[in-house]
Amino acid sequence: MKTLKIFKQKALDDLYGYLNRTEISTIKNLFSTDSSNWVKGWFEKEFKDEMWFFESNLSYEPVNLNGAIEYDFENAVALHESLPLTRVQAVDERLWAYLSAVEYWNYTQKRWPLEFDSASDSSLQTRVLTRHLLKTDSTNDRPFLRNSISRLWWVVEMTKDDERKDKYELTKIILSNTDLYLQIMERSFFRHEEVIKGILELFSEMGEDVYLKNRYYRQVIKEVNVMSGIVLLDFLSKEDFKKYVRQNLSA
Structure with a gap:
């Protein structure tokens, strides 16, 4: 079992701000790695002396997620069973942003790849903030249904029937x-x-x-x-x- 880590709010806001104003070519270079080290590397470069995450009092067992679309069902069930969250805990953008951008970064990249050569800059920017991270919208719950990881948890939470x-x-x-x-x-x-x-x-x-x-x-x-x-x-x-x-x- 691992302790669930969560972005600090200031750190997540700083990351959102950077991704909102930087050029897509820079994001492409940033995301070129297959690991989650880009997050750690970015914070160490931009905010060297600041801690960008904290450890929660929740424990979970990481699961292997397959990035192919035909495995959405298996991924969703495995993830939901591994994360014993309440619904109140499950609307914390900091938690899902950490899981999608750090813990399950390899899955996020494979399931929701950025098509740098064909998509527009605005659509790429949107995908980064919604699929790769989780930018909340006070008007609805849609962000939690689009983030690469939270969507898997929530669809099971709302449809499983004992x-x-x-x-x-x-x-x-x-x-x-x-x-x-x-x-x-x-x-x-x-x-x-x-x-x-x-x-x-x-x-x-x-x-x-x-x-x-x-x-x-x-x-x-x-x-x-x-x-x-x-x-x-x-x-x-x-x-x-x-x-x-x-x-x-x-x-």
Whole structure:
């Protein structure tokens, strides 16, 4: 077991400031290493006498993450099981920024590579701050669903169901298709766990041949968005939610 390290807030702010104002060519040179030593090296150069992280009172067992997209499900389950966090702890940008930029840097680079030769500077800058680190946005939870590591933890946290024969069945569904993940996890109803599970249970009952055909899942999610403007989702059970959606889809 290892003690979980976390960025100090000032250190993370300093790093954000640097990455925001520096040229992409410099970032390319900075990220050219396959290890996390670029973080340590940068702080030793820019803030030699300052400690840039602290040790928390949390322990975890690091896991091996495969950078190929087809391993998202296996990675997510392994990571979630290795990090016994509360949901309050799991909205700390300093924690996830450290994990994505230091502890799991090799995975971050492979899963979310920076395409320096084809992407625009602005898109590269955005990917660095959202995928490689975690720049919070006070208006929504989207940053936690885009960071290379926190997205894995949160998708399991919101979809695992201990009452099902396979508690990760719904997790497997949402991570089987990248667009499906985006359509569900980056919506305004992200905080409504029962809604997310209700949607995925609907897909489980429909079967892949139905909800994936012509991206039918988009029509389902569109209906949920309409419903969220009419019904208070917090007061719906999963069964009531599924019944409501089915009725409106068949209307």
